[in-house]
Amino acid sequence: MTPTRPVFLDLWRIRLPVPGVVSILHRISGVLMVLSIPLLAALLAQALSGPEGFAATAAFFGNPLVKLGLLVMGWALLHHLLAGIRYLVIDVGWGVDRPTARTTAWTVLVAAVAVTLIGAGGLLL
């Protein structure tokens, strides 16, 4: 049960295909959101605790560093959402062939960044 298989783990020479990049970013974005769960619960409870709590929460989101973090979290949410929809579609059996899988992977990758930047730009204006 323990055959000697060839193992190639030279990370600098492994070239991950685009669907693989989307996959690992799906995992990383998921971890980012998991890490934010306790903070989100605390912020929701604070905002709902009363006018002072709401003001404190609004001030927290007004901090430039927090806004930067929000940009990252916005990308994480959008990438996870779009990649997740792609996986659901693949589960149904559509877009499994390699050319289509690569096209949809590129679409997810680019659309998540584009929508994040458009959203950020819209909030600044």
Next chain:
Amino acid sequence: MSRRASGLKAWVVQRATAIYLALFGVYLLLKLVFDAPGDYAALVEWVRSPWVALGLLVLIPVALAHAWVGIRDLFMDYVKSIGLRVTLMTVTAFVFVASGLWAMQAIIVAQIA
């Protein structure tokens, strides 16, 4: 440890919760980006509207179930030491339950305060 979330069941849970999260998540995202409550009164009024209250109360366990299946997969893939894996899963489970109950309490209290 978690027979209920193993194998095929976890796969189904991940996808069923994903659909709710995608639908309600997009609503929440659009609401918070384009029409965020400007003050406490507006926030409470929004949280008190029946569909939002119900949607949020359903969202919390659904999101946590989705997050649990996902993070459990990562622990199983990347944490080879069984002791460390069980420790991480236990801590994560407690943080998830505490966060979920805290958020649900805030939403429920907002209905009656």
